Amino acid sequence: MELQDKLLSSYVAFENKVDINSDVHEIRSEAFKNFEALGFPTKKLEAWKYTSLKSVLKQDYSLFPNKDVAVELADVKQYFIHEIDSYKVVFIDGKYSSFLSQTTHDQYDVCLMSSALSSPKYKETIDKYFNKIAKQDNLTSLNTAFATEGAYINIPKNTVVKKPIQIINFTTGSETATMVQPRNLVVVGENAQVQIIERHQSLNSNPVLSNIVTEVFADKASNVDIYKIQNDEETASLVDNSYIEQKSNSVVSVHTFSFGGNITRNNLNFYQKGEHIDSILKGVTIIEGKQHVDHHTLVHHIEPNCESHQDYKGIYDERSTAVFNGKVIVEKEAQKTNAYQQNNNVLLSDKATINAKPQLEIFADDVKCSHGCTIGQLDDDALFYMQQRGIPEKQGKGLLMFAFANTVLESVKIPEVKQRITKLIANKLGVNIGFDL
Amino acid sequence: MSKYTEEQLEEELKTQEYKYGFYTDIESDTFPVGLNEDVVRAISKKKNEPEWMTEWRLEAFRVWEQMEEPEWANVHYEKPKFQDIAYYSAPKQKPKLNSLDEVDPELLDTFKRLGISIDEQKKLANVAVDIVMDSVSVATTFKKTLGEKGIIFMPISEAIQEHPELVKKYLGTVVPTSDNFYAALNSAVFSDGSFCYIPKGVKCPMELSTYFRINEGGTGQFERTLVVADKGSYVSYLEGCTAPMRDENQLHAAVVELIAMDDAEIKYSTVQNWYPGNKEGKGGVYNFVTKRGLCENNAKISWTQVETGSAVTWKYPSCILKGNNSVGEFYSIAVTNNFQQADTGTKMIHLGKNTKSTIISKGISAGKSQNSYRGLVQINSRAENARNFSQCDSLLMGNECGAHTFPYIETKNKSAQIEHEATTSKIGEDQLFYCNQRGIDTEKAIALIVNGFSKEVLNKLPMEFAVEAQKLLEISLEGSVG
Numbered sequence: 001m002e003l004q005d006k007l008l009s010s011y012v013a014f015e016n017k018v019d020i021n022s023d024v025h026e027i028r029s030e031a032f033k034n035f036e037a038l039g040f041p042t043k044k045l046e047a048w049k050y051t052s053l054k055s056v057l058k059q060d061y062s063l064f065p066n067k068d069v070a071v072e073l074a075d076v077k078q079y080f081i082h083e084i085d086s087y088k089v090v091f092i093d094g095k096y097s098s099f100l101s102q103t104t105h106d107q108y109d110v111c112l113m114s115s116a117l118s119s120p121k122y123k124e125t126i127d128k129y130f131n132k133i134a135k136q137d138n139l140t141s142l143n144t145a146f147a148t149e150g151a152y153i154n155i156p157k158n159t160v161v162k163k164p165i166q167i168i169n170f171t172t173g174s175e176t177a178t179m180v181q182p183r184n185l186v187v188v189g190e191n192a193q194v195q196i197i198e199r200h201q202s203l204n205s206n207p208v209l210s211n212i213v214t215e216v217f218a219d220k221a222s223n224v225d226i227y228k229i230q231n232d233e234e235t236a237s238l239v240d241n242s243y244i245e246q247k248s249n250s251v252v253s254v255h256t257f258s259f260g261g262n263i264t265r266n267n268l269n270f271y272q273k274g275e276h277i278d279s280i281l282k283g284v285t286i287i288e289g290k291q292h293v294d295h296h297t298l299v300h301h302i303e304p305n306c307e308s309h310q311d312y313k314g315i316y317d318e319r320s321t322a323v324f325n326g327k328v329i330v331e332k333e334a335q336k337t338n339a340y341q342q343n344n345n346v347l348l349s350d351k352a353t354i355n356a357k358p359q360l361e362i363f364a365d366d367v368k369c370s371h372g373c374t375i376g377q378l379d380d381d382a383l384f385y386m387q388q389r390g391i392p393e394k395q396g397k398g399l400l401m402f403a404f405a406n407t408v409l410e411s412v413k414i415p416e417v418k419q420r421i422t423k424l425i426a427n428k429l430g431v432n433i434g435f436d437l
Numbered sequence: 438m439s440k441y442t443e444e445q446l447e448e449e450l451k452t453q454e455y456k457y458g459f460y461t462d463i464e465s466d467t468f469p470v471g472l473n474e475d476v477v478r479a480i481s482k483k484k485n486e487p488e489w490m491t492e493w494r495l496e497a498f499r500v501w502e503q504m505e506e507p508e509w510a511n512v513h514y515e516k517p518k519f520q521d522i523a524y525y526s527a528p529k530q531k532p533k534l535n536s537l538d539e540v541d542p543e544l545l546d547t548f549k550r551l552g553i554s555i556d557e558q559k560k561l562a563n564v565a566v567d568i569v570m571d572s573v574s575v576a577t578t579f580k581k582t583l584g585e586k587g588i589i590f591m592p593i594s595e596a597i598q599e600h601p602e603l604v605k606k607y608l609g610t611v612v613p614t615s616d617n618f619y620a621a622l623n624s625a626v627f628s629d630g631s632f633c634y635i636p637k638g639v640k641c642p643m644e645l646s647t648y649f650r651i652n653e654g655g656t657g658q659f660e661r662t663l664v665v666a667d668k669g670s671y672v673s674y675l676e677g678c679t680a681p682m683r684d685e686n687q688l689h690a691a692v693v694e695l696i697a698m699d700d701a702e703i704k705y706s707t708v709q710n711w712y713p714g715n716k717e718g719k720g721g722v723y724n725f726v727t728k729r730g731l732c733e734n735n736a737k738i739s740w741t742q743v744e745t746g747s748a749v750t751w752k753y754p755s756c757i758l759k760g761n762n763s764v765g766e767f768y769s770i771a772v773t774n775n776f777q778q779a780d781t782g783t784k785m786i787h788l789g790k791n792t793k794s795t796i797i798s799k800g801i802s803a804g805k806s807q808n809s810y811r812g813l814v815q816i817n818s819r820a821e822n823a824r825n826f827s828q829c830d831s832l833l834m835g836n837e838c839g840a841h842t843f844p845y846i847e848t849k850n851k852s853a854q855i856e857h858e859a860t861t862s863k864i865g866e867d868q869l870f871y872c873n874q875r876g877i878d879t880e881k882a883i884a885l886i887v888n889g890f891s892k893e894v895l896n897k898l899p900m901e902f903a904v905e906a907q908k909l910l911e912i913s914l915e916g917s918v919g
Contacts, residue, residue: 363836
């Protein structure tokens with residue numbers, strides 16, 4: 001059976017398991033109808049011109065994995081940023097693992113979407129924020145239709161979250177193929193601060209399809225830092241839909257590190273609803289084999305005096321393909337906007353492909369908007385210089401590539417994350433860079 | 438058989454079933470509105486075209502029927518009704534005027550400001566000119582010079598008669614009939630256009646633009662241009678005119694094909710200043726053009742365009758860099774004012790080794806207009822050492838207009854080097870202030886700044902047009918500063 005039909009026909013079974021009289025279920029049913037009408041995206045859609053989900057959708061995914069699989073901490077410790085103390089919200093095959101998690105309700109809520117959706121205590125927040133900025137497009141609708149579990153983070157105003165929050169989704173591969181659809185909601189109050197690290201990891205090489213939706217609301221003068229680490233098995237596909245709404249004077253940054261996966265699609269959307277907002281979107285992509293990474297960003301400048309900074313670097317080897325589609329919209333009212341977008345790419349192989357589409361749509365005149373996009377190779381002179389001084393070619397190339405990606409790492413605020421990423425990059429490039437950062 | 442008389446014919450017509458379902462009087466000068474196979478056949482017959490040409494048109498028509506109008510462009514307009522258009526009409530005889538005094542003073546004023554000579558003004562405004570007037574004799578001399586060099590330059594309908602082998606060989610090779618909706622439509626119904634062939638190693642001794650300007654016949658609605666530059670030749674060609682064109686046809690769907698063989702170079706410049714509609718955005722020409730050039734080894738094609746007219750423009754002059762070491766260039770200024778919409782840009786398809794392309798696009802939007810750059814740079818996996826540089830700058834005047842950039846960059850080769858830059862800005866207040874301080878009024882200052890902004894492109898135009906184009910920019914943007 002086609003995945004789409006399977007999803008559609010399983011909805012009845014799904015409805016047996018959830019409270020169908022809740023307000024949330026109304027939203028789900030609406031989204032379900034929407035998905036039913038739209039179906040999965042095809043290459044005919046401009047937004048999916050360069051990314052085909054065809055091969056991914058062919059798998060026979062188990063939609064509601066039932067088996068409880070015990071996961072030992074020792075086996076998965078490496079996937080955590082374990083050097084630091086942190087809150088953890090961990091899911092195994094889409095189900096919450098209390099054993100691996102560390103949540104809190106002290107001062108702020110770092111807990112589960114399922115409890116937030118069912119408990120009256122959270123109803124006000126859910127009513128106000130749930131599915132309010134998520135687009136009504138096909139995959140987001142599909143996620144909304146089946147939304148039950150994920151991380152729920154609510155930080156009241158004037159609160160600084162003491163330690164970073166890690167949201168980790170493991171898939172065990174207990175079924176031949178698994179589809180998971182986590183749904184996260186992050187509400188950050190006025191003047192509050194939070195750091196979030198997100199990761200998806202499959203524990204064996206059975207195919208996985210994750211279709212995740214995260215909504216982030218950053219109130220006035222709040223500060224939100226999100227790190228997405230994508231270093232999965234080559235059989236795991238990920239569609240990450242993130243929607244971020246910012247109010248005046250807030251700063252939100254999202255770093256996306258894509259080092260592995262079958263097909264990885266990042267839909268990152270920023271909506272600026274206030275003045276003096278800063279949105280930061282950064283990414284490093286280093287892939288090889290037949291991997292495919294697609295970054296689709298949108299920054300919507302709605303009000304005046306805001307800024308956005310985008311910086312995406314990519315290194316592609318073997319038969320990998322990459323897409324960068326960055327869109328900046330500046331509305332008529334958004335005067336004095338400063339929007340920067342930078343996308344630099346290095347192809348290491350003739351079989352690798354990069355498709356870039358940096359797009360600007362500007363309706364205001366008093367703005368500074370620029371984008372730059374380059375595709376090139378490592379500097380031969382620089383490489384020669386190093387070889388002259390006794391650094392082997394491979395090492396030299398690694399150093400150059402490391403330097404190339406480094407501008408993105410500079411803005412990583414958690415030292416342990418920076419270190420981890422540095423190591424991942426060094427491993428990826430197959431060199432010992434010989435120094436710690 | 439010769440006994441077949443009129444009476445018999447009459448009899449036959451009475452009894453016979455209506456054979457074609459549609460009847461077109463090919464003797465009449467204007468066909469009834471609508472488009473079907475018979476109309477296409479009739480157009481072909483009217484032009485006395487050989488069988489293969491008729492078939493070619495029909496094939497295009499059949500393809501067109503299956504196609505849908507493209508909607509992806511960032512423009513909004515009321516779709517032309519294709520069955521409400523008359524697809525053939527003999528060139529209209531404009532009323533001849535006796536002197537310039539009878540010409541619309543507004544038009545004359547524009548001519549004057551563009552710096553067009555009195556004789557040319559007369560020609561453009563369709564005023565009867567004395568037969569010994571300089572330009573006419575110049576034209577005759579031109580024809581002679583071209584003939585001596587073996588250059589063929591004539592209306593495409595004549596070329597189909599006189600040089601069928603050349604037309605047959607190259608027509609539709611760069612822009613196939615099935616390329617897109619408007620190209621297919623053009624292929625089926627094109628009325629006329631130009632054909633130009635430069636033989637091996639010949640450097641065309643004059644800018645064909647100069648010739649063109651004097652002989653400009655009134656551009657058709659579905660114009661077809663084919664320029665073939667044989668090995669090692671060079672030609673510079675200019676279409677259009679800075680003078681405002683008051684055309685009654687709303688839909689224009691032209692096709693231009695350029696073929697530059699080994700070591701050849703073609704420079705194609707366009708100045709387009711068709712009726713953009715009035716200040717409320719009513720009327721104006723729809724300009725849906727397909728332009729493409731093919732470069733063989735070491736060949737070079739350079740597109741330069743100044744687009745100031747038309748209500749809706751949809752145009753992407755492209756280069757297919759098939760040969761090794763071939764070069765493609767695109768220089769464009771697109772100015773939109775009031776309610777004009779332009780979606781324009783280029784495609785650079787790198788297939789050969791060591792191919793180079795340069796894209797410089799300057800968009801200026803004022804009033805309530807929308808200006809988009811849409812471009813594609815594609816490096817194929819065999820295109821070793823391809824090099825591209827793109828720069829798209831937009832200038833916005835006022836906060837009711839929009840500037841958009843849609844660049845597509847597709848690279849499949851690791852040795853490619855691609856740079857793309859885009860900026861959007863407005864005219865700086867400090868720049869204006871600086872000019873004002875020195876006694877230059879705001880309107881003049883803006884003209885000055887816009888000229889500076891467009892300089893890189895204006896410099897690429899043939900000399901005599903560069904000056905006029907500069908003035909044209911001024912006039913197009915007049916009154917856009919509050």
